[in-house]
Amino acid sequence: xxxxxxxxxxxxxxxxxxxxxxxxxxxxxxxxxxxxxxxxxxxxxxxxxxxxxxxxxxxxxxxxxxxxxxxxxxxxxxxxxxxxxxxxxxxxxxxxxxxxxxxxxxxxxxxxxxxxxxxxxxxxxxxxxxxxxxxxxxxxxxxxxxxxxxxxxxxxxxxxxxxxxxxxxxxxxxxxxxxxxxxxxxxxxxxxxxxxxxxxxxxxxxxxxxxxxxxxxxxxxxxxxxxxx
Ligand SMILES: NC(=O)c1ccc[n+]([C@@H]2O[C@H](COP(=O)([O-])OP(=O)(O)OC[C@H]3O[C@@H](n4cnc5c(N)ncnc54)[C@H](OP(=O)(O)O)[C@@H]3O)[C@@H](O)[C@H]2O)c1
Numbered sequence: 001x002x003x004x005x006x007x008x009x010x011x012x013x014x015x016x017x018x019x020x021x022x023x024x025x026x027x028x029x030x031x032x033x034x035x036x037x038x039x040x041x042x043x044x045x046x047x048x049x050x051x052x053x054x055x056x057x058x059x060x061x062x063x064x065x066x067x068x069x070x071x072x073x074x075x076x077x078x079x080x081x082x083x084x085x086x087x088x089x090x091x092x093x094x095x096x097x098x099x100x101x102x103x104x105x106x107x108x109x110x111x112x113x114x115x116x117x118x119x120x121x122x123x124x125x126x127x128x129x130x131x132x133x134x135x136x137x138x139x140x141x142x143x144x145x146x147x148x149x150x151x152x153x154x155x156x157x158x159x160x161x162x163x164x165x166x167x168x169x170x171x172x173x174x175x176x177x178x179x180x181x182x183x184x185x186x187x188x189x190x191x192x193x194x195x196x197x198x199x200x201x202x203x204x205x206x207x208x209x210x211x212x213x214x215x216x217x218x219x220x221x222x223x224x225x226x227x228x229x
Contacts, residue, residue: 006173014029087111167197171223
């Protein structure tokens with residue numbers, strides 16, 4: 001089996017496990033202190049991956065916000081922010097989305113084989129479009145990123161993407177932040193969907209840290225032997 005990057009999954013969810021509300025603007029689950037923590041984690045990674053659903057719904061910038069952290073990366077010969085990575089099956093992404101237009105770092109789009117022609121036409125001028133298989137295999141994505149020099153990958157959602165990294169046993173660490181409220185609407189995206197997860201009642205994950213950050217709590221899980229002990 002080919003090498004893959006050390007992979008950290010990061011997300012914020014409501015008490016009832018939702019990543020967002022069912023409609024309207026992006027739901028703020030985190031707080032300022034936690035957003036700063038996420039920024040620090042971003043700065044330690046070589047690439048950040050989100051699903052196409054998140055690019056469309058949230059229009060994220062996916063940059064390291066803090067100048068000192070960007071400067072520190074540059075002093076190490078790295079781009080100010082990590083490489084941006086997304087995954088799509090249908091290639092319906094807007095080349096004007098901030099994912100593509102903001103920041104100097106490389107942008108990679110892993111596209112299902114059947115939509116490669118459309119993806120190249122739409123996004124070829126703003127990103128490197130890579131054939132990810134049919135459908136895109138997260139293992140193939142991970143191995144291709146490793147071949148491109150990515151040693152640390154941060155996956156920031158959404159739920160469809162998290163589910164695949166977890167069920168394929170491609171995650172080494174999970175940062176789960178729980179916000180102190182309920183969403184209570186099953187039309188909203190959940191942290192994960194159905195699947196066979198490597199961690200179950202017979203094989204419990206290791207809770208490595210619990211940290212209170214203002215009104216939210218960070219749960220840090222070790223999911224593989226690669227987690228630094
Ligand atoms: N709270 C948080 O920390 C957090 C973080 C991120 C996102 N979110 C929220 O999560 C929601 C989005 O999550 P989501 O689960 O709906 O979507 P998602 O995981 O962001 O993206 C799903 C999309 O990614 C593409 N994709 C995923 N796996 C694929 C595969 N194997 N092959 C081909 N394409 C694949 C497909 O794109 P196409 O449809 O283009 O084919 C799919 O529709 C938003 O509401 C967002 O606000 C919350």
